Amino acid sequence: MRIGILGDVHSNLEALTAAVARLRDERVEHWVQVGDIVGYGADPIACVELVRELRCTVCLGNHDAAVVGFIPTEYFNHFARRAIEWTREHLRPAEMDYLRSLPLKVEHPLYTVVHGSLHLPEQFGYVFSPVEAADSIAKQRTKLAFVGHSHIPAVYMHRNQGSPRDLQCVFEPEFEVDVSSHDRVLVNVGSVGQPRDEDPRAACAVYDSDAQIVRVLRAEYDIETTQRKIRAAGLPSVLADRLALGV
Numbered sequence: 638m639r640i641g642i643l644g645d646v647h648s649n650l651e652a653l654t655a656a657v658a659r660l661r662d663e664r665v666e667h668w669v670q671v672g673d674i675v676g677y678g679a680d681p682i683a684c685v686e687l688v689r690e691l692r693c694t695v696c697l698g699n700h701d702a703a704v705v706g707f708i709p710t711e712y713f714n715h716f717a718r719r720a721i722e723w724t725r726e727h728l729r730p731a732e733m734d735y736l737r738s739l740p741l742k743v744e745h746p747l748y749t750v751v752h753g754s755l756h757l758p759e760q761f762g763y764v765f766s767p768v769e770a771a772d773s774i775a776k777q778r779t780k781l782a783f784v785g786h787s788h789i790p791a792v793y794m795h796r797n798q799g800s801p802r803d804l805q806c807v808f809e810p811e812f813e814v815d816v817s818s819h820d821r822v823l824v825n826v827g828s829v830g831q832p833r834d835e836d837p838r839a840a841c842a843v844y845d846s847d848a849q850i851v852r853v854l855r856a857e858y859d860i861e862t863t864q865r866k867i868r869a870a871g872l873p874s875v876l877a878d879r880l881a882l883g884v
C-alpha cells in the first residue's frame with residue numbers, strides 16, 4: 638500500500654492543495670496527517686475540510702489542542718498565540734468538534750502517528766536529534782512511526798539487533814530511504830504549510846509498505862497568494878514573511 642503523509646498544514650490551503658496533488662501523482666491510496674491542521678494561516682476551515690475529505694488518519698497537534706482549549710496559549714510565542722486566538726474565532730462548531738475528537742496518538746497496523754514524540758505525547762516534545770528519537774522509538778510498537786512538530790524533515794532508522802541508541806539518520810529537504818533491513822523507523826515528514834528547513838516548498842512523504850521505501854517530497858506552491866490572505870486576515874505579517882524563506 639502507498640501511504641501519503643501530510644503534517645503541520647497550519648491553515649495553508651495553497652500548500653496543502655499542492656502537497657495533495659504531488660502525492661496523488663505518487664498514486665497514494667491511504668492518507669495520514671500528523672497534527673497541526675490549523676494555526677498560523679488564514680484558511681483553517683478549508684484545510685480541515687480537505688483533510689476530512691481525504692479520510693486521513695489524524696492525530697492532535699499542539700496548535701489544534703490550543704485552539705479548542707485543551708492546552709493554554711501561554712505555552713506559545715506571541716505570534717502563534719495571536720493566530721490561535723484568530724483561528725478559534727473563525728472556526729465553526731463542526732471544525733471545533735472535529736479537532737476536539739482527535740486522539741494524541743493513533744496505532745494503525747502498519748504505522749503509528751503522533752504529533753511530536755511517542756515519549757509522553759501529551760507534552761508535545763520535539764524530536765530534533767537521535768537522542769530524542771531514541772526516546773520516542775523506545776515506545777514505538779509498529780515498524781514505522783510518523784511525526785511532525787519540528788517542521789524539519791528527517792528519518793531515524795534502527796537496525797535489527799542494534800543498540801537502542803544506534804540510529805542511522807538522514808536530514809535532507811528531500812530523500813528516499815530503503816527501510817527493509819530496519820525494525821524501527823521514525824519519520825519526521827516536515828511541514829506542508831510552514832517549512833522551517835530553509836526550503837519554502839511544501840513538504841510531504843510517501844511510504845510504500847510493499848517496496849519498503851520512504852520518501853520525503855517537496856511541492857512548489859503559490860506562496861504569494863497565501864501571504865496575501867494572511868495579511869488580509871489581519872494575522873501577524875511575520876507569519877506571511879517567513880513562508881518565502883522557509884523558516
Ligand code: ZN
Pocket residue numbers: 645647673698700786788
Ligand atoms: Zn506545527
